[in-house]
Amino acid sequence: MEFTEKHVLGLKDLLYRMSDDLLILGHRNSEWTGLGPILEEDIAFSSMAQDKIGQSLALYQILQELGENEPDVVAFMRNAEAFHSCKMVELPIGEYDFSLVRHFYFDHQSAIRMDMLKDTVVEPLQMVARKFRGEIKYHTMHADTWMKILGAGSAKGKERMQKAILENAGLALGMFELSDYEVELSESGIFAGEQALKSTWIETVSQKLESFGFNVPDWDTVTPVYGGRKGEHTADLQPLLDEMTEVFRIDPAAEW
């Protein structure tokens, strides 16, 4: 079908959600470099950061083909209110329990989203979704491995994980804040929508949490933390952007 202006706006919003989430969480993950509790974890979070930032670049390139600015400008020269990322990804890394639970929640969302996009009518998006699926598999595998180990580990570890699982449920649901273009996205075959994504995600993570021995959040009573997709962010995003772009702003034309 012929895309109207609203279809294109919806597609751009979808691409910005995905790419901004990946860029911001990629940078947060990279903050574990040198600080991971064991060397393998240090490497794991650093590698996942690298994957995510690489993925965000591929999505920003699609946005550029749709008439947006070039990727470096989009990544480094927007203020917080122009970002479509959800609030969960911008929060500081905190303790390892938080970072692991965020990783588990986010990457299952990412895996399911790419699965839904592997046959989208938008060809460049279809190609990257298929590409990312293979990469994300290792992210969800890593998250599941640690959730399982900690679910079967010491009482203290399990208690901390359980607390993080429940406390961050609302932030996780914030990933699925509806777009203004849900109808256009689904009727055109671009994307089946945030609601469908959320249902599959709840089913997936609930089943996994249960199998790892954790109590599952009562999703129906959890209040989602919305706002991020519409440019409302916590006080933590702008300082992250400032730090991320510090060198770029000193000399935007520098050759690397």
Add this chain to the structure above:
Amino acid sequence: MVSVDSIKSILENVMDPEIPTISIVDLGIVTDIQVSPEEEIFVELTPTFSGCPALKVMEELVLEAIRNAGIDKVKVETSFRKQWNTNMISEKGRQALLKHGLAPPEKHDGYIELDVLSDVACPLCGSRNTTMQSPFGPTLCRSIHYCKNCSNAFESFKPVT
């Protein structure tokens, strides 16, 4: 006379900057070669991983190798059109990985489960009595393993669908 085959044989001597025993052709990342009637060359590469930092270097290596053969009109592009997976590594490429001390990825049929990574054959002694330490290694494409037979740590080129 420039042909697709002659360009391919030039690229067979362009090595992966991170694994110098394997050529980019054997790695499977050269997804298209075209020669126009005016002898303009087009080469398409596809990344192993989206975040692979070696990709820009590889584009430059391809340009340089073809220009060194006396061909000036060359265009190199990176694309996700044909997505790379580890089954695209040639048999020669798998041997080249082994030569570099890396366990080649297991062949897959589109699905990869954790088990595929848990008993990778040790590149040093050949034993399958091994265990995966981490799915993430020194580069995005490698995982870290331990061989319980010869007591060595080793890296594997991890299977990707």
